[in-house]
Amino acid sequence: VATSQPRLVLVFSGKRKSGKDYVTDLIHERLGPEVCCVLRLSGPLKQQYAQEHALDLDQLLGPGPYKERYRADMIRWGESRRRQDPGFFCCLATRGARQPVWVVSDARRSSDLQWFRSEFPRQTQTVRVRSSENTRRQRGWSFTAGVDDAESECGLDSGVDFDWILTNEADAPSLEEQLRPILRLAVQAADNQ
Numbered sequence: 001v002a003t004s005q006p007r008l009v010l011v012f013s014g015k016r017k018s019g020k021d022y023v024t025d026l027i028h029e030r031l032g033p034e035v036c037c038v039l040r041l042s043g044p045l046k047q048q049y050a051q052e053h054a055l056d057l058d059q060l061l062g063p064g065p066y067k068e069r070y071r072a073d074m075i076r077w078g079e080s081r082r083r084q085d086p087g088f089f090c091c092l093a094t095r096g097a098r099q100p101v102w103v104v105s106d107a108r109r110s111s112d113l114q115w116f117r118s119e120f121p122r123q124t125q126t127v128r129v130r131s132s133e134n135t136r137r138q139r140g141w142s143f144t145a146g147v148d149d150a151e152s153e154c155g156l157d158s159g160v161d162f163d164w165i166l167t168n169e170a171d172a173p174s175l176e177e178q179l180r181p182i183l184r185l186a187v188q189a190a191d192n193q
């Protein structure tokens with residue numbers, strides 16, 4: 001079986017409720033499912049966690065309040081896994097992806113970026129999604145100790161030179177406009193196959 005390599009890997013990060021899922025869904029819609037897949041590092045994490053704790057996986061994957069009830073414990077659970085193997089969830093999340101453009105929606109730690117940069121050094125580009133605390137609050141965020149002050153939320157706050165920064169705010173240029181150069185890059189990457 002030929003192993004297919006991605007042509008472009010867009011690795012997204014941002015605080016919770018900054019709009020990572022929203023923006024990456026938008027990219028997926030624009031490029032279509034043949035060209036692009038959205039990969040969530042939290043996917044295999046939530047799957048395994050739901051199984052071990054008899055929880056509702058669909059609700060854990062959704063944007064509602066359900067996942068917030070379990071977040072602190074999921075973080076702890078995931079961290080013990082990552083201590084054994086920092087690339088554990090990266091590897092699981094990318095397994096079987098065949099599209100030329102990969103959109104990773106939720107990098108949180110420098111070990112996540114390191115994994116993609118070392119596996120796909122030429123293809124990887126990092127994207128930061130930014131929103132003000134006010135905007136995030138309107139989307140349902142409130143500060144939670146053990147979550148918002150932990151590595152899960154703060155691991156990429158400094159020391160990273162992002163290739164792209166998107167401002168997901170009502171008074172910023174439209175996402176459409178901000179995404180244009182990234183979408184152009186993705187279309188080029190897919191066309192050059």
Ligand SMILES: Nc1ncnc2c1ncn2[C@@H]1O[C@H](COP(=O)(O)OP(=O)(O)O)[C@@H](O)[C@H]1O
Pocket residue numbers: 014015016017018019020021022023063139168169175
């Ligand atoms: N530009 C936007 N316009 C409208 N709703 C948005 C926008 N960005 C985010 N949202 C909404 O805000 C909530 C949080 O966004 P989400 O993408 O789930 O954030 P994250 O994945 O970073 O936690 C969701 O309900 C989402 O639909």
Ligand SMILES: C[C@@](O)(CCOP(=O)(O)OP(=O)(O)O)CC(=O)O
Pocket residue numbers: 015016017020021041042045061067071074075078106108152
């Ligand atoms: C335990 C987590 O994987 C939970 C992630 O859930 P989501 O990826 O749904 O989070 P947001 O989009 O920021 O709201 C966090 C981690 O530290 O791995």
